[in-house]
Amino acid sequence: MFYRISNCRACGGIELVKVMDLGVQPLANDFAPTGGECAGYAPLEVLFCRTCLLAQLSCVVRPEIMYANYSYVTSESQTMQNHFTTLMRDIVDETAKMGALKAAGMKLLEIGSNAGTLLKRIKDGNDEVLGIEPAENLAKIANERGIKTICQLWGEPVGVELGATGYRADVVVARHVFAHVDNWKGFIHALEFVTHKDSLVIIEVPWVVDMFKMNSFDQIYHEHLSYVSIHAIDRLLEGTQFLLNDVKHYSIHGGAIALFLKRRGEKFSEIAPNQFGDETNLEDQWRNLEETKDLMVHELKPEVRRAISKGEKVCGFGASAKATVWCNAANFSSNDIAFICDSTPQKQGKLVPGTDIPIVPEELLMEADYCINFAWNFHEEIAEKHKAFTDRGGKWILPCP
Numbered sequence: 593m594f595y596r597i598s599n600c601r602a603c604g605g606i607e608l609v610k611v612m613d614l615g616v617q618p619l620a621n622d623f624a625p626t627g628g629e630c631a632g633y634a635p636l637e638v639l640f641c642r643t644c645l646l647a648q649l650s651c652v653v654r655p656e657i658m659y660a661n662y663s664y665v666t667s668e669s670q671t672m673q674n675h676f677t678t679l680m681r682d683i684v685d686e687t688a689k690m691g692a693l694k695a696a697g698m699k700l701l702e703i704g705s706n707a708g709t710l711l712k713r714i715k716d717g718n719d720e721v722l723g724i725e726p727a728e729n730l731a732k733i734a735n736e737r738g739i740k741t742i743c744q745l746w747g748e749p750v751g752v753e754l755g756a757t758g759y760r761a762d763v764v765v766a767r768h769v770f771a772h773v774d775n776w777k778g779f780i781h782a783l784e785f786v787t788h789k790d791s792l793v794i795i796e797v798p799w800v801v802d803m804f805k806m807n808s809f810d811q812i813y814h815e816h817l818s819y820v821s822i823h824a825i826d827r828l829l830e831g832t833q834f835l836l837n838d839v840k841h842y843s844i845h846g847g848a849i850a851l852f853l854k855r856r857g858e859k860f861s862e863i864a865p866n867q868f869g870d871e872t873n874l875e876d877q878w879r880n881l882e883e884t885k886d887l888m889v890h891e892l893k894p895e896v897r898r899a900i901s902k903g904e905k906v907c908g909f910g911a912s913a914k915a916t917v918w919c920n921a922a923n924f925s926s927n928d929i930a931f932i933c934d935s936t937p938q939k940q941g942k943l944v945p946g947t948d949i950p951i952v953p954e955e956l957l958m959e960a961d962y963c964i965n966f967a968w969n970f971h972e973e974i975a976e977k978h979k980a981f982t983d984r985g986g987k988w989i990l991p992c993p
């Protein structure tokens with residue numbers, strides 16, 4: 593089901609030290625009905641590379657197990673739509689600056705395009721879009737929505753195949769997929785076949801520095817193989833056809849960075865990794881997060897138990913991967929959290945992986961006295977939507993930051 597890594601995926605280094613241990617956990621998005629089959633469990637521990645400052649999981653769950661039928665659907669929430677607007681504005685500004693923007697529109701390739709949520713928006717304009725998505729269920733939804741999507745895992749085989757047809761993208765976007773990839777060198781190399789000398793490649797990933805700011809250890813799960821620092825990206829790109837030209841910071845998903853990559857050549861210059869943000873003492877910060885995680889887990893449990901002993905009902909909101917991490921780290925069962933509300937039809941009627949906590953429609957929130965919002969990254973929007981919950985005395989508990 594999984595294999596252990598021996599070298600750092602950015603620099604090849606072997607001085608990898610353990611900085612975080614979340615025990616043995618189920619796959620965070622492996623939702624199954626009661627009595628249904630689960631893919632299994634794997635160790636969840638983070639190793640830190642002292643050479644290039646990349647933190648990475650010690651064990652890689654095989655992608656064919658993780659992504660065959662994948663239930664993570666890109667949010668269609670207002671928060672996400674606002675992010676897409678900002679991101680697309682930044683991309684258009686950048687391509688205009690480079691003179692690559694064509695009146696006929698640009699060719700945009702999205703890697704890990706999920707159900708086509710971002711591409712659908714872009715396609716409404718003049719632009720030609722293409723998605724690459726390994727999850728069959730999601731590629732199918734995208735194609736049915738009219739977003740041409742190739743169902744494959746991004747890497748050299750699909751890059752070579754696409755490049756051989758003469759296809760060259762003006763812009764390649766890879767949102768929240770890079771941290772899921774083990775073979776980073778192969779991922780970057782494959783981009784050579786589908787880009788031209790002015791192409792812009794945008795890789796959006798959670799930034800490890802934001803994770804420390806938010807204490808969001810619940811972003812650590814088997815899908816997230818890497819916890820990205822700009823230093824590590826700089827090391828990775830050494831000797832490749834691409835350079836790091838810019839970095840932009842966004843608040844989405846608790847803090848993310850977009851790495852703007854361009855082809856090497858006389859046209860574009862490289863930024864120094866420390867030009868963008870402070871990434872000093874990362875190893876110490878990992879050790880602090882490990883301690884804070886234990887404190888946070890040990891605080892939430894008694895808070896829940898106190899409410900229950902007073903005869904109050906506790907539920908959760910958002911059956912996100914973060915919810916799975918929390919519930920397994922804290923060993924919560926349905927005796928603690930009666931149910932978790934989530935609007936995703938594919939998750940409803942199933943259980944939070946590794947627990948007996950059922951996932952139910954959002955409306956059931958009104959039955960609870962306390963609600964732990966595991967989708968804390970959308971809290972403002974959710975609290976506004978469910979104002980009736982607090983109006984009748986319901987209380988939100990935010991596990992993070």
Ligand code: TMP
Pocket residue numbers: 667669909910911912913914933934935936954967969970973974977
């Ligand atoms: P994510 O943070 O990994 O995107 O997960 C958020 C989860 O919360 C996802 O399963 C969808 C759910 N959700 C709702 O049920 N209602 C909402 O209004 C929002 C914003 C999210």
Ligand code: ZN
Pocket residue numbers: 600601602603604605641642643644645646
């Ligand atoms: Zn390294």
